[in-house]
Amino acid sequence: QITLKESGPTLVKPTQTLTLTCTFSGFSLSTRGVAVGWIRQPPGKALEWLALIYWDDDKRYSSSLKSRLTITKDTSKNQVVLTVTNMDPLDTATFYCVRYDSTTAVEYWGQGTLVTVSS
Amino acid sequence: DVQMTQSPSTLSASVGDRVTITCRASQTITNWLAWYQQKPGKAPNLLIYKASSLESGVPSRFSGSGSGTEFTLTISSLQPDDFATYYCQQYNVYPFTFGPGTKVHIK
Numbered sequence: 001q002i003t004l005k006e007s008g009p010t011l012v013k014p015t016q017t018l019t020l021t022c023t024f025s026g027f028s029l030s031t032r033g034v035a036v037g038w039i040r041q042p043p044g045k046a047l048e049w050l051a052l053i054y055w056d057d058d059k060r061y062s063s064s065l066k067s068r069l070t071i072t073k074d075t076s077k078n079q080v081v082l083t084v085t086n087m088d089p090l091d092t093a094t095f096y097c098v099r100y101d102s103t104t105a106v107e108y109w110g111q112g113t114l115v116t117v118s119s
Numbered sequence: 120d121v122q123m124t125q126s127p128s129t130l131s132a133s134v135g136d137r138v139t140i141t142c143r144a145s146q147t148i149t150n151w152l153a154w155y156q157q158k159p160g161k162a163p164n165l166l167i168y169k170a171s172s173l174e175s176g177v178p179s180r181f182s183g184s185g186s187g188t189e190f191t192l193t194i195s196s197l198q199p200d201d202f203a204t205y206y207c208q209q210y211n212v213y214p215f216t217f218g219p220g221t222k223v224h225i226k
Contacts, residue, residue, distance in 0.1 A: 021157045038200055039217075047163065057225040063120050096162055101171065105153035105210045111160035113157075 002026035004036070004097045006058055011116050018084040018115060022097030029075050035100040036080040038071065039114075040093040047095075052100055053080060087107035089117045121145055121209050131226040132137035138194040140221045142207035145186045151211035154183055156223045157220075158203045166205075167192065197223070 008020035008055050022036060029036060037052035051071040052060045069084045084091065099111040122145035142152065150170040155163035165174045167183035170190055174185050180195040194201055202225050206217040 045159075047208075049208070049215045049217060052215070060215075062214045091143045100210075102210075104172075104174070105151075105165065105168050105208060105215075106155075106163075107165050107168075107174070110165075112162050 002108045004108060006095060006110045006113040012087050013047055013119050014088055014117060017086050018087050019097055020082045022080040024078050029057055033102055038082045039096045039097050039098055039101050042093040044076045051082060087117045092117045121211055121212050121216050123207055123216050125207060125218040127220050129222045131224045132197050133226045134199055136195055136197045138197050140192045142206055144188045144209055148209040150186045151209060152190050153172035155177060155206045156203045170213045187195050188199045
């Protein structure tokens with residue numbers, strides 16, 4: 001059974017750096033073809049694809065947010081970490097951790113974690 | 120980036136109606152398109168991948184078609200559980216991008 005769970009702060013101040021951790025089970029990020037990524041959704045708005053990291057450490061980022069995002073993996077811990085620098089109130093969103101497959105796109109989603117940016 | 124558009128943005132329909140949602144890409148994505156259903160407060164759920172492949176466990180009233188730049192999601196007979204927001208996503212070109220969503224309301 002594949003599961004993913006996001007963890008991290010629920011409230012951050014403007015200009016701070018957000019660090020979110022995705023802990024997953026039921027698969028290995030060292031398996032060829034597997035990737036884990038992040039998608040966010042501001043309240044009442046659409047989904048926004050953020051970043052993806054592959055089994056071979058290939059990393060892909062949103063064009064508009066690339067300068068602020070870093071995605072890393074710890075295969076031994078079954079974790080993927082996303083950092084977002086210089087947080088702004090407009091970054092308030094639910095952040096989802098996902099498992100991506102090159103054929104089926106996103107079959108598995110975490111429950112999501114709401115991050116609010118406010119002073 | 121590949122821009123994804125969806126039409127309509129909202130639609131009102133009745134139980135039993137046939138519903139069609141269109142998704143267009145700003146450049147060809149061959150058939151690397153997925154459809155998701157999202158209900159309030161929940162993570163999205165994959166319905167269709169590779170434009171027309173039905174995800175396991177998804178009711179057969181859902182179907183997808185299209186290739187290149189134009190795609191459709193069809194619900195053959197709308198059920199009460201289908202009132203939700205639907206998103207398309209291209210996964211052919213990085214960065215992968217989503218459409219703005221189509222909200223299906225009860226008429």
